[in-house]
Amino acid sequence: MEESLKVGRPQQSAAGIPGVVHALGFAVRERALLPLLKVNQTDGFDCPGCAWPDPDHRHVAEFCENGAKAVAEETTARRCGPEFFAEHDLADLRGRSDHWLGRQGRLTTPMYRRRGASHYEPVSWEFALDLIAAKLSSIEADEAVFYTSGRTSNEAAFLYQLLVRRLGTNNLPDCSNMCHESSGSALTETIGIGKGTVTLTDVETTDLILINGQNPGTNHPRMLSALEKVKARGGRIIAINPLPEAGLINFKNPQTIKSVTGGVPLADEFCQIRVNGDLALFRALNRILLDRDAVDHEFIETYCTGFEEYVAALEVDRAETEFATGLEWSQIERVADLVCAADTAVVCWAMGLTQHKNSVPTIKEIVNFLLLRGNMGKPGAGACPVRGHSNVQGDRTVGINEKPPRAFIESLSKAFDFEAPTEHGYDVVDAIRAMREGRVKFFMGMGGNFVRATPDTEVTEQALGNLELTVQVSTKLNGSHAVTGAEALILPTLGRTDADPQATGPQDVTVEDSMGMVHASRGRREFGGVLSEVAIVTELGRRLFADAYWDRFRGDYSLIRDKIEEVIPGFEDYNERIRHPGGFALPNGPRERRFTTASGRAHFTVNPLTVVRTPLGHLILQTVRSHDQYNTTVYGLDDRYRGIKGGRRVVFVHPDDLAELGIADGSHVTLVSMHESGERRAAGFRVVAYDTARGCAAAYFPETNVLVPLDSVADTSQTPTSKSIIVRLEPEAG
Incomplete structure (x- = not known):
């Protein structure tokens, strides 16, 4: 139980003075006031938070409260190095919340969990990269899965998918599989x-x-x-x-x-x-x-x-x-x-x-x-x-796709003189199934928090535990680092706010916003001792293949953009156009009433009505974020817009539904989800009477991901059904 949890009245307005105070509070605490002045500016860095586009005329403070939190978390002075891992074993890490793990600061050193070891230990970059290359060389290409989060830049994502397809697989699940x-x-x-x-x-x-x-x-x-x-x-x-x-x-x-x-x-x-x-x-x-x-x-x-x-x-x-x-x-x-x-x-x-x-x-x-x-x-x-x-949309544009279009595969093959695979790879759900069934031996996560982002938490954790080697490329500690294969690596990397010096000087990266605008991003803060995502991928490419371009790509990101331009329509004059304030728009046929369907x-399509009907005494649960949260990153334990302070294990239910169920506001319950594959349980939730739609309930993820069955997915897209969970509330004693 979260003893400090308090419930007040929901707010009736957003932002305002409280938003400013909260944003500045995070920035001051993490010494991030100066970096905020460069967020979403034409000569600065793209916010590591949401993908909302930037206006033509920008304010000096072109960020929101949650953007300030994201920047503050990344520019923190706290460090999570070898001393931390010597003090905390894996069992300890598994018992910690993601909020606590994230508060430990930026990762500084490659860390390795040896087979059978209880702790991570520091290793050199050479050891870590050689270990990955050796493992990938010893297994079949389809026995490896390569996950990507939306934080990854266009340049890093393009090279990542190239590396994976050079290996011979399309196993490129990404966070798009779970959202849009x-x-x-x-x-x-x-x-x-x-x-x-x-x-x-x-x-x-x-x-x-x-x-x-x-x-x-x-x-x-x-x-x-x-x-x-x-x-x-x-x-x-x-x-x-x-x-x-x-x-x-x-x-x-x-x-x-x-x-x-x-x-x-x-x-x-x-x-x-x-x-x-x-x-x-x-x-x-x-x-x-x-x-x-x-x-x-x-x-x-x-x-x-x-x-x-x-x-x-x-x-x-x-x-x-x-x-x-x-x-x-x-x-x-x-x-x-x-x-x-x-x-x-x-x-x-x-x-x-x-x-x-x-x-x-x-x-x-x-x-x-x-x-x-x-x-x-x-x-x-x-x-x-x-x-x-x-940059989740940009990653997909430049090739992070387990079902790549044939035209993309043909163009990529021609540009790099190899035969890229055409057989569809694993999306997120299929990747977890394959890991569970022993068909995968290696997992690499390029950013993100795979364990907390995915459904059916216990199944996902058990699936990852079946692997021979798991690799997490991360800026900060999260729950995925505590769930490993027989061996595991944590590779620290640069974030969006960090300067990225390479052989030809400081490098820009590019991102695509939610409306198809591509623009440059350049971090400013120095962070030594870690590699950029581009550097990690190129170092692996150099170890795995004889191609000389890997070294050239690491030293000069404009060469990567030249290749993106060669492979993908719409990126013509890429390096020139990103110099323009605001970047450029990618082609979008429907904007001009050009529809590239067959x-x-x-x-027009016929879509028969389907209606979710719940058994007596059950509700439809949707998972939601709190206001102190961005995706799986939990900045704090408050949700002031909904009146929650100091805790996250709450379930919002309409007062009339509570009366019909005979459950009191403020009581504690176990959430039990119903599915043909069996029940799933999440204990220790406090009931909050709330003005939600009748017959419905809401609770925060990732705490409730355990309730989402792996096999409960959207038709066609196979996205987990995290907004349609049939649950009952089981009162707890005491």
Whole structure:
């Protein structure tokens, strides 16, 4: 139990003076005030947090509260070196929280866990890299898995996938598999590109923006400034979420005196939707648009296919829709009124939509919604899947993909004079299954916290324990370092804020934001004794292959960009264009109403309604982040927007549901998830009566990842269903 946990009232506004105070508090504590002045500046470094794009005109303080926390964590003066590992054995590390582990500071030295040893010990870079190369040379290529987090730069990611494919495998799972894989699957099928279609200007100038399954106030706080501009222009905002989120209720912009004192009410309509009710909602909206003949027939006839089949199949039952959404039909009609009154619309979404079994059909139905009114390929309109990690979209663009397009493989093979493999590799879920079944012997994580990011925690930990060698490339300690194969290595690396001196001088790296803009990033702080991710990959390449280019790539990152330009369309004049303030936009066909589907048109699709029905006495649990958290990185134990202080093992449930279940607010329960593969349990959670949608509950991840079955995944995308967990609350004694 978390004895220090306190529960207060949720807040009704985001940012403002408290946000400034918290941001500066983290920065002062970690001596990070000066680095903050370079965050998201054209001559500085890209924030290691979210992937929200940068505006053309930037403030001196172009960062949010969580961005300040991310920078402070990376620029900390604390160090986690050999003395720490001598004091703490693996058993001790396994018993620590990720919050405690992360607070130990930056990793400084390669650390090695020998077979059967209880502690990590320091080793040289030569020893560590030679050990990895020897292991990879002794096994089959498909017996190795290479994971990537979104922190990795375009340059490092491109070389990483080259190394892996030179070995002869496409086993390149990445964090996209667990977040927006559903978006990519749905968008590629319907409009021909697995990315969003809007620019930041489109978002700021739209008449109507629908925000689905997303909490900008915590996960993408700089988005709130764009929403403030929408309101200033007279635009409307519809928030669709099971939880009322402070950032969508009222935004106090710390950049302006007027806003910080009074705030800006944002959402014109709050649809408190039942978990996984979004497909039902958009099917209903689309039926209403058709019945009102509020559709763009010229656009549909010119650019789309499948419209007649879609219209014929779209039957909507009001009672079933109200049950699935938890909304009254009158509210759905009000939303439709706003849609019909708007000449342009943008739909934004995040993991609240992507982590369900029916996520791909849901997003395809959103595409139908946009196509019906011609809201694709015109200013102020389009699809906006909001990425949650700084360069996760860029990594995919430059080749981190277990299912690479044939054109990419052919181009890569030609550029580097080898036959790249074409057989699909393992995504995250398949990688865990393969490790569990003994088909994998080696794992390498290029950043991230694989154990905490993945589902079915106990299964994942057991799977990693089956391996011969695990390698984690990291800036700081996390839970994955405590879960090892027979042998294990921790390789410390440079972060986004660090200077990267190489043979030809300080190096820039590049990243791609959530809207397809590529720009340069250069860290400033010196951090000696560790290697950059590019250096780690090139040193492995030099050991494994005879190609001379590995040394050249390490010394001059512009040569890597030359090769990216040669392999991937859209990167023409790469090195020249990243010198421009703000970088450059990658090609995006749907923005120009060019759809690279098989038919050359945008596709309407038929998506039958599926409704999650729970057994009596059960709830639908969604996993969420706290405000003191970014992905699996936990900065602190508070979630002030939801009124939580000093703890994380809480479960939010509507008071009426608690009354029906006979469970008191403040009592302690074990969460028990139900799946055909068996029950999973997470003990020691405090119940918090909260205004969430009826029949639903919410709790923080990664603490609740243990409840997500490995085999419960989204159709097509195979994303874990972390937002649709059927649970019961089992009261605990005492």
